Amino acid sequence: MTDERRDTVLVVDDSPETLGFVTEALKKTGIAVLVATSGEAALKICEKVTPDTILMDAVMPGLDGFDTCRKIKDSQALQHVPVIFMTGLSETEHIVRALEAGGVDFLTKPIDVDELKARIKVHLKNARSVQSAHVALDAAGRHLVAVSGEGTVLWSTPQIHNLLSRTGAAETSLFRLGRALGDWLDRSSEGEGRRKSFMLGLSEELAVQLHPLGRVGPDENLFRVTAEDEAGQVQALQERFELTQREAEVLIWISKGKSNKDIGEILGLSPRTVNKHLEQIFVKLGVENRASAAVRAAEVIFAL
Numbered sequence: 001m002t003d004e005r006r007d008t009v010l011v012v013d014d015s016p017e018t019l020g021f022v023t024e025a026l027k028k029t030g031i032a033v034l035v036a037t038s039g040e041a042a043l044k045i046c047e048k049v050t051p052d053t054i055l056m057d058a059v060m061p062g063l064d065g066f067d068t069c070r071k072i073k074d075s076q077a078l079q080h081v082p083v084i085f086m087t088g089l090s091e092t093e094h095i096v097r098a099l100e101a102g103g104v105d106f107l108t109k110p111i112d113v114d115e116l117k118a119r120i121k122v123h124l125k126n127a128r129s130v131q132s133a134h135v136a137l138d139a140a141g142r143h144l145v146a147v148s149g150e151g152t153v154l155w156s157t158p159q160i161h162n163l164l165s166r167t168g169a170a171e172t173s174l175f176r177l178g179r180a181l182g183d184w185l186d187r188s189s190e191g192e193g194r195r196k197s198f199m200l201g202l203s204e205e206l207a208v209q210l211h212p213l214g215r216v217g218p219d220e221n222l223f224r225v226t227a228e229d230e231a232g233q234v235q236a237l238q239e240r241f242e243l244t245q246r247e248a249e250v251l252i253w254i255s256k257g258k259s260n261k262d263i264g265e266i267l268g269l270s271p272r273t274v275n276k277h278l279e280q281i282f283v284k285l286g287v288e289n290r291a292s293a294a295v296r297a298a299e300v301i302f303a304l
Contacts, residue, residue, distance in 0.1 A: 039063030073102035151182015
């Protein structure tokens, strides 16, 4: 079946004239266009839809383009989206501010349509290459599987095959896993339900927990797979130290020597959120550093 998904560009500008001009030009190239007349409106749109590119006016009343871009880049789900600034400002300091805010390019008004189209094309290609590379790096040594919305397994890491080999029929179990994930995607809403972990029994010998990590392509949904024994480790740590489930998950990865950045990528959290969980873990375990926390966690895990 042909993928009919079009590239989506969010245009953010408080000028109706600019919005109309840019929107019309982009639509003629087959691009789907979303519009926002303020930074606040742009953030609300990004909560519901992940655009492929954002065209951002720098100077707007209220939340300006620079601050809007920073807020967008604070979201892990939007970090890969290229933001191109378009503005009448051309001073070097404004260009520097745009780049420091997370922008990838800068166009001066009045906008040249051909130049705009060319730059969008380049940044879309670069963003996808970076995203693919990020996923490849993130997959190293981890139990990850990507499926289409219909439940076709698009790719999986070698660790998945090793895990499913416990059932005695890895390929059959992988097919069943894909079908189950496709059914779950079909039943789940795009909101809170798409972020909740869930259990799946693949055989009498193996049950796994699936952790949705979000969409990494037009029809490519990424999941982390946890064997039941790791789920048991989480529960044991929760009971021993009175941790929340998320705190226990963070502690497990601390015990494996992962950094806050790595843990954030694995669990779908920002490094700042990981650090907040870490503060609570230190208090509940009565320790002062990561090494001591890892030792306390290992004592519980090895006792299982």
